[in-house]
Amino acid sequence: xxxxxxxxxxxxxxxxxxxxxxxxxxxxxxxxxxxxxxxxxxxxxxxxxxxxxxxxxxxxxxxxxxxxxxxxxxxxxxxxxxxxxxxxxxxxxxxxxxxxxxxxxxxxxxxxxxxxxxxxxxxxxxxxxxxxxxxxxxxxxxxxxxxxxxxxxxxxxxxxxxxxxxxxxxxxxxxxxxxxxxxxxxx
Amino acid sequence: xxxxxxxxxxxxxxxxxxxxxxxxxxxxxxxxxxxxxxxxxxxxxxxxxxxxxxxxxxxxxxxxxxxxxxxxxxxxxxxxxxxxxxxxxxxxxxxxxxxxxxxxxxxxxxxxxxxxxxxxxxxxxxxxxxxxxxxxxxxxxxxxxxxxxxxxxxxxxxxxxxxxxxxxxxxxxxxxxxxxxxxxxxxxxxxxx
Numbered sequence: 001x002x003x004x005x006x007x008x009x010x011x012x013x014x015x016x017x018x019x020x021x022x023x024x025x026x027x028x029x030x031x032x033x034x035x036x037x038x039x040x041x042x043x044x045x046x047x048x049x050x051x052x053x054x055x056x057x058x059x060x061x062x063x064x065x066x067x068x069x070x071x072x073x074x075x076x077x078x079x080x081x082x083x084x085x086x087x088x089x090x091x092x093x094x095x096x097x098x099x100x101x102x103x104x105x106x107x108x109x110x111x112x113x114x115x116x117x118x119x120x121x122x123x124x125x126x127x128x129x130x131x132x133x134x135x136x137x138x139x140x141x142x143x144x145x146x147x148x149x150x151x152x153x154x155x156x157x158x159x160x161x162x163x164x165x166x167x168x169x170x171x172x173x174x175x176x177x178x179x180x181x182x183x184x185x186x187x
Numbered sequence: 188x189x190x191x192x193x194x195x196x197x198x199x200x201x202x203x204x205x206x207x208x209x210x211x212x213x214x215x216x217x218x219x220x221x222x223x224x225x226x227x228x229x230x231x232x233x234x235x236x237x238x239x240x241x242x243x244x245x246x247x248x249x250x251x252x253x254x255x256x257x258x259x260x261x262x263x264x265x266x267x268x269x270x271x272x273x274x275x276x277x278x279x280x281x282x283x284x285x286x287x288x289x290x291x292x293x294x295x296x297x298x299x300x301x302x303x304x305x306x307x308x309x310x311x312x313x314x315x316x317x318x319x320x321x322x323x324x325x326x327x328x329x330x331x332x333x334x335x336x337x338x339x340x341x342x343x344x345x346x347x348x349x350x351x352x353x354x355x356x357x358x359x360x361x362x363x364x365x366x367x368x369x370x371x372x373x374x375x376x377x378x379x380x
Contacts, residue, residue, distance in 0.1 A: 018200040025204025026211075031240055033212065034247035041251070063308060069251050070300035071351060074310035075292045101290055101355050105254055111247045112236040116258050120356065153236075160252055164290060164355070166315025 034111040041069065042082045042109075042158055054090055056081050056182040061168050077168070077175055079161035081184035085133040086155040088140050089187045094161060095126035096178035101164040104182075106131070109154035130187065141187055159184055212245045225370025227262035227352060249300065260288070260365055262352040267373040273349060275303070275342035277379030278330035281312075281350070283371030284323055287361050288354035290314045293371065295329050295340045298347030305341040312338055328376075 004012065041047065046068040050057035057080050062072040083090045083106075096102045096119070103118035104127050117127060129148050130137070133155050143149055163179045165171055221231050232238040233246045233253040246253055253261060266272055267279060275297065285291060292313035297303050302310050317325040318338070327338035329348065342348050352371065354361070361368055374380075 014196070018196055021197060021200040022203040022207070025201050026208045029205055029208035030212065030244045033208070033244040037247045037251060062302070062310075064302045064304040064310075067301050070248075071250055071294075071296060072302065073292070073353065074294060074302060074308070075313050075353075103254070103258065105252070105258075107252060111243060111251065112238070113253065113255055114236055116254060118258065118356070158252070166313055 035109060038107070038109050038111050038158065042156060044068075047082055050080065052080055052184075053082050054084055054184060054186045056180075056184045058180055058182075061165075073162075075165060077163040077165050077179050079163070079179045079182040081159040081182070082156065083131055083152070083159055083184060084156045084186075085131055085152050087186065089137055089143075090131040091183065091185050091187050092129040092131060092159065093127055093181070093183040095181045096163060097181075098163065098174070098178050102162060102178070104129075104159065104161045106150065106152065107158040107160065108152060109156050112153065114153055115150050126181075208244075211241065212248050222366050224262075224366045224368050226264040226266050226268055226373050227368075227370045228264070229260060229262045229365055231256050231260075231365065233261060256357075256362055256365070258356065260354040260357045260361070262354075262365075262368075262370075264350045264352070264373055265347075267375050269375065271375065271379075272347065273373070274345070274379070275329075275348045276331055276345045277375055278328055278332065278334060278377045279379075280326060280328050280334075280337070280374045280376050281371050282324055282326040282374070284369055285314060285317070285319070285325060286352070286354050286368050287358040289356035291355065292353050293327075294351050294353070295342050296349055296351060297342075297344070298349070303342050303344070305343070307341075309340055312340065330377075334376075 050059060059078055059080060061077060062074045066072045094104055098119065101119060103116055105113055106115040108114050128146065129150050130143055131150050131152050134151055134153065137143065161179060161182050163175055165175050222229050230242065232242045233250060235255045250261060281293065292311045294311040295303060312327045319325055327340055328334040329340045329342050331343055333339045
């Protein structure tokens, strides 16, 4: 059996260490990217400007100056909220009362879309949810009858309500009040 | 001297790790296309909690806050039907039949993934604004110069361009087999043809 010289062995371990370092940095970057992007979304300048921590906010209609989230849809009006269930449930209500498409989508801190309710699934009923943390709500306030309980995979996350607008100028008198029915408050 | 070389090598390894992650998430051809029909590609795991960490990171970078395929299908076209990369200076005629979904839209984005500063706020054609011809087909043009007689999506400047087709509440058959969608054609015209 041929033995590696000390010099060769040293270079082998150096190359191994550098390769392992590159691989670990690569994997950490891929893992962390969605979490960092969500953190910027939830705690960044837009979140502060709109004051949307456990509170619904209503950004201006999308246009060329909308640069907070990539690929904004100009055909949707958005209502938003950064929820935080660390100190107890968050109540989410909406009653757009529209015949056209709308949805309420919830995203966890790693960017997964873990819940969505649209107008068809709601079947004409108002949205009435309690969002709770994974540890549940056993020591929290009693959930009122008829309220749907949704467990958030992370203590903090993002709510995005979409309201379809094919022609905003013609429809805004109906759509603006509809999207502003969103309530997102700590119970 | 040896310490400086060691530090340089470690920093190079870190740069390789960061750079390879960036390349995989933004450039790697396999990341954002699990299916393709015509010039249109779709990642069917976008928005899904079942997504692997590469898909999740890629979606966060390229299409943050996407919905899952039951709710919305997203198709992206970065090339025309001849295989050339889309450019904002070129004129393209896009034509097709309305997809089998409750509502649809096609939006033009610049290569930074944001909307063009389009005159008149004409960013998209959608199921509400599209006019169908006698064969039930919609059509529009994109480019820097308005083409008479067509719906025009202005794409000012000289840069990369891509189109996103969104299908809200796609029909069950389309959800199950997205490649059965009849893809809108993207035909370069004028100087870029």
